[in-house]
Amino acid sequence: MIPSGIPRLDSFLGGGIPKGKTIMYLIQPEVEGEIFGMQTLYKNLEEGRKGVFITTKSDPQIIKENFEKYGWDISKYGDKLIFVDAYSSLIGSESDAQYLIKNPNDINSYDCIIKEIVEESEAIVTFGSLSSIIDLCGDDAIKHVEEWNKMFNANNAIGVYNFTNWPYSEEVKTKLNEIMNAVIRVGGIGERVILGQYYGILKADWLEKAKGNLMFKIAEPGGVKA
Template identity: 25%
Template sequence: MDYSFDGSGGYRVPTGVVGLDVQLGGGVPPGTTILLLAEPGAGMEVFAHQFAYGGLLNHEDVFYFSSEHPISEVLSGMDYFNWDVRKHLEKGKFDFIDAYSPRFYNVLPKQLVSGVSAKDFLKRGTDSLNLLKGTATEARTTKYRGVVDSISYFLRSYELNNVLNVIEIISSMGKATGAVHLLLMTSGMHESIVENNMKHICDGVIEFRMKERGSEVEHSILLRKMKGMIVPNRTISYVITNKGVELETTTRVL
């Protein structure tokens, strides 16, 4: 049975997750800001890495803004799935913005930060939310996509309205340039009013869910909303393989 979306037509930007792109009729509309909501262990980071690599394969520039992990962890995670982004880093097609390490420069022993580049050292003490805003509004001359890993850090550290204002700026930049942005958020970590604000302000909302069934853990995706599309009122099963996140070809209600 075909569960693909009844969209409004027009060009779609592929996410890089083939099964999801099939469900989306080819991808998401240009300029879409997507909220990915998932609990720990559901594969959120894998999806984010796959989304970033999908942009490179689609001949887009990609920025990956990380407030949760140093670049070594992100590259190691992508290496595991043979998503080689190092050559794209060298060519300037993949831009990693490290908002994680600067938070700890002043507390870690000097020998542990002695290898930090001069560029990153200058970020020491930089306000992370302003760094995100500056990254989002940076002038770019080619098509691109962005990943923010994760917005939960900002929701823990800043006033909600300040975070929402920056997300609105990210969304506005996407609509003006056609860029697609992916914002990661940990479910169950924030109050319901915070989650609802995030779901409201983003153009698309994808939820990764986990459910214990006997001795197994089943994973499913709920496409809660996507601008310009009618989303199905059912979940889509997925698994994580050595190819990344893969959606099952047969959709069933869990």
């Protein structure tokens, strides 16, 4: 088991996330939920594991600054943390990331990089925004995600996906739910104004019965707090 880094979530999950599994944070659009994937990654860096962050919405420097905002010093982990930059090529910018996706609109361009990273070590691979990958590459991306998940399983790696729950087709949502080992809903209470935030377990296939809900807040520094 590896820790999720999210308050009380590990106890709901029976001790954490088993190696080779995937977890998707299903995030309500109005809620600041992408921190969940970041916090899971950082906790495992603290535990001495190799981490990978795949960014599609901003360049790696912005992501590094976001980690710092929550009080997480990633600089001390050196080459234990790898960035895969799937953003800079979209805007014609240069990148100093260790891995650069040259054509982020082509889902095939992700495959060999993910394969190389996963086969090197039992890494925890965090996708900053799976929804952005689907927006860029279309629904066919889901078939590739399914193959990545098989790679994670075969290599004792962990796949962590942030997915913003925009109005995609039910077919897309159903398929994503099917190919993930665990799905955690990250939502808000209220409609036009979010009065509170919570997470709840929708699925965890290593448990006989998965359940658990918790209100949370986000602190700077500190991240997700109960």
